[in-house]
Amino acid sequence: MSALIPSDSGEPAYEARLDPGVAQLLHEHGPEVPRRATDVTSPPWGQATAPFPVIGPPEAPAEPVTPAEIRPRTSWAGPTIVIVALGVLGQAWLGYQGRTTGGFSSVLWYVTLCLIFMPPTALIMSGRITDRAKIWFALYMALALLATRFVLYPQQFAYHDELIHYRVLLSIEQTKHLFTPNSLLPDTADYPGMEIATAAVHQLTGLSLHAAGLVVLGAVRVVMTLALIRIIQMVTGSATAGCLAAVIYTTNPQYIFFNSQFSYQSVALPLCFFCVYVIALSRNTRSPLSVVPGTAIILAVAATHHLTSLALAIVLWVWYLFTRINKRPVRQLLPLAVASLVIVAAWTWLARSVIIPYLSEIANNSLSNITTVLHGTSSHKFFTDSAGDRSPAWQELLSLASVLLITLTLIPSVWLAITKHRLLSAGAMTLFAIASLYPIVPAGHLTDVTAEISDRASGFVFVGLGYIVAAWWLRNAPFHRHAKTSRFTVRRRTWLLVTGLTVCFAGGAVLAGPDWIDGPGSYLVSADNRSVDQLALQAAYWEGRNLPPGGRVFSDRVNGLLAGSYGNQHALTALGDKIDEGSLSNLLLGPSSTAAVLVDARLACSLGVQYLIADQRLSESLPHLGIYIDNGEYQNEKGTSPSAPLVSELTKFNYFHGAQRIFDNGAIRIYDLRYLQLPGGVPCVRQK
């Protein structure tokens, strides 16, 4: 069996092969073995050899190949293409059912998702198709998974982060300039990369803003998948390993939902991969101008997402550090690492007024959650949302199985990496370091806040995980020269791999959130996509048509988002307006006694609240996301067991002197509080 190493021509010719005898020498003696004459300059990622020389299914003919050669050599390729499409159709049908009947079948959702995932994975790992076909199938699967989001929500953005970013996009369209403050989430205004690209596509093609956003998401999904494959291919020398790593990456809990949403990380993360790919591609160029593309992409990442740009800078520095340890420098890496640090620091400095409070709040909430866990006072329940809805047992088992499988796979993978550390290139060591962060992903689920953070980290962690597991699965080297190759391993059957990956994929989707997050269905209280229904949208569109733009609006989490986006209003938030959520939330959730309403009215006056949007359906249940409005709201402060607010509390301004009820659609009432009359006929004095 021949080992594969990357070439050093500057082009991604991955097919340079070693003679079996030379490969064996490399396996046994590591990088000190003299290399081929063609491998005289620093290869990708500064490696000396293929770090984990891989074997597995027979490698297909190397590129370049003729069109005839790229023809899939299996009769299953065609049916696979159709089965994936049927999976997307199944998802569309589920969305249709969810909208028309209110019911959304979780079982069918997972089945159709697996229809998209399983056949291409099996085909890729079957060894029956060419490298190029493997890459196309990996890409097809990735795009089909993205398409499921489109067919479930084909006309508008419905998720929390999507609505926040839609507000930024609308601001660009309205003001023609960037950085207009966004009260929904202030830091998004300072990281408008995704919205710029969307606005450009909108202007250059005439597509609607929503459709333009989908085009951008499609483009970056292509970038993410192919860049990941190429990066892993550069490190391992195997397209199969690259494709397997890309497939493993799709099992991360964020892949189906968060990284498919119209949200800044969905664009920044692929650009981050792209940056690494471009740097690796231009590693041997001597011209100082070769740093320009890498620097440009770093700037684009910095303008798109704060934590991703920070992660990119860290990765570049870690990579550089490992090249120093390996004593095999990669040209241009140091200047780019320095550039990344400077750019990220400069951008963060410019956005410091919004980014520091935002990150501080996340850190504080996480610490507070961890403290409650350590003190044993946490009320967090696994697989149960805040309204008490529990996931079915099979989903719990699936997610536990996925975590267990990944952990069990990581043990021999890491062991192999440790025993073969002398063979690891700087790039491989960087990926190994990233993979070693995996335990934070399941551990983060001990609390609600850290679960969100750890899940987001999985977007990075699974890159390393994909590499290390793919390299382990496709290995051809024993753990050490006296060890049996099969130690700590199971027999490498393709069906076993595909089944395991499917379990991880479905389990990852379970970990992403409760069932209702999957798609449309009947209305649920404070459940993001399931709270954005026709009535909520009717109110938001009415605000956009009839209220002066930028009116100071206070409402619950979902109606506030809709008011801020489709309603073109300034939705008051604790983070954006530095208000005390505990007291302001009384306007909706506090008691309806005369004295209490009077206190609320004074507060509304002092904070300049112009409109209050009350959705009386909040009284139907506890919030599925744990809050009706925001962290620190009235229900949490009360210190008693939470209960849903009463309708009378939500509509307490019905008869308050000076308050006008200007909208009623049966569920949502909008109050005009601009002319409140305090006792004695004292008009409201506004401080804002």
Next chain:
Amino acid sequence: MRSPEVAARLALIAGLAAAITLGVTVWVTVPLGLLAIAAVAELAVRPYAASPTDRLLLGCGAVVTVLILAGLALNLTPWGLTRATWTGTWLLVSVGVLVWRRDLRTHVMWPGAWMKSSGIWVILASLILVFAVVVALAGARRWDQRPALAFSVVSQTSNAVVLEIDATATTGEYEILASSDAPPRRFASASVDLDAGGGGLRLRERLPVSTSGAWTIDLRSVARKATVRWVKVNVPKPA
């Protein structure tokens, strides 16, 4: 690059700019825009890409990166990110790429062998995907067509209040009743026949009011003899 190719590329570049400027229908601008952007991106990255997948990767990545950086640059201009400035940027970048890559020649090849083996499956899958989009859009339309009835105040002066009824999939006879307690006043509108289909119906009613103060305005169903929606306004005193 040969003259016919240069001419074709220039036509594509100028065609998109013209279509944007003239505000041509999206059925033309969308395919034209996506094709033109793809053609320019492919030409720009071709020397760095050894295979179609690399061209796709570098092209998509380059387009997104360039758009973001161009947007940041446009923000520094007094005009900002407008259709005109994006069109100008498009012309500048696309012509620049054409000049930069003037030595490259393009050979368009139809993937005949591949189409021969997988063409039917691809066509079948494409039809299924199109059907999926149709199903998704049908679901969204059905969702939009569920019954909804909103009653609201659109504007008010010292002698009139303009009310709006926004209904979807709702029928029936309704009337508007307005009442003021101090001094007691009542006003009833003529009955309104609502026949709102799935596309929705928006009606505006001007309600004359004779006195200032708080007015409660009900939307009543004649058949059910019940108030289904209500609003409350404070009519200001005449200036």
